[in-house]
Amino acid sequence: MTIIVKIGGSLTRAAAPRRLLARLAGEQGLIVVPGGGALADQVRAVQPQWGLSDAAAHRMALLAMEQMAHAMLDLEPRLKPARTPAELTVAAAKGAALWFPATMTLGHAAIAESWDVTSDSLALWLAAELKAERLVLVKAPGAPLLPASSDRAADMAAWSATGVVDAAFATMAVRFTGDILAVPADDGDRLDAALRTRARATEWNEEAKEGSRPS
Template sequence: MTIIVKFGGSLTRGAAPHTLLQRLAGQRGLVVVPGGGALADAVRAVQPQWRLTDGAAHRMALLAMEQMAHAMADLAPGLVPACSRAELAQAATVGTALWFPAAMTLGRAEIPESWAVTSDSLSVWLAAELSAERLVLVKAPGLRLPAPAGSRAGDIAAWTGLGLVDAAFATMAQGFRGDILLVPADEAGRLDDALRPGKKERDIIGEVKPEDGSKEGSRPS
């Protein structure tokens, strides 16, 4: 059973995330999806300056994720690089796969070329492609999550309204039947549970901290 772990871009905008990457490396059955982070931010900054189309910016942001994967592989050599479905499946059987997304995503008709699609939506798209058991979106430390809404649609609507996932996430998630969890990076126990195959979603969610009105930001890449 495969668990997709989307490594939030907010986790890459400061000091190098050695500790968390090392924690993920070497666990069988995991596939890490890199957020674009500061590299995608550079694309956002240059787009209006150069009057680039959203299509060009989207493709550049995908390559920012690809660059981030190279950085993560350097920081945590235990991660196993993979570019295709076959490589991801093989890598996840021996350790933690690290997705280099360009080969699978550039030019795909079902992936809109706009800022509505960031690495959050790409991670749930990949989860559907791999028939994963669960998608875990690892977000900024200290993030306060809204209380469970009682339905997936309600949860995703709340996450979208707070800027915790991108605008296309709800649509992209329709093709995925597994669990979807948001976990702050500093909640070690909950993250460990979320990465454990077979662990029930209701046992992982437990009691979440109430949302206090703050947002992770409008850039869920």
């Protein structure tokens, strides 16, 4: 089973996510996707100052993700760096792979060069490309995560509307048939459940729905 785990950029704006990376590094079948975090924030800041196009800013933000991957590998050397689908498949079979996204994404015709497409949508795009069984978005503590419902399209639209994911995510989710879960980084039990089998994820979703209902 292949699980894509995207580490939210907000988790990299303060202390280094050493514990989270260490938790993921021991898991076979995972592919870790880095958010751009503070490095992408700098692209956002410089774009209006220099009058850069969205296309240029998009490419710079992709390279911010690439730089963050280098940082994560330095923090947790057990992660296995990979750049192509073949490399990702081989690496994930041995342990947790770490995606360096520039090779697959820079200039790709199917990826809009816009701030509507950020690392969340790129992780989703990768999940669809690799036909992964699940995408797990690890979000910062306190992120406005809404309970799951039986209408995934509506859930994804609500995530975009509340800023949990970017504007392109809901549309791009149409081509991905696997599970999509959002988990706060400080909830170890939910993260453990999200990294387990599809059957366990279904059970976790049902528990989440029950917990969201008034008693």
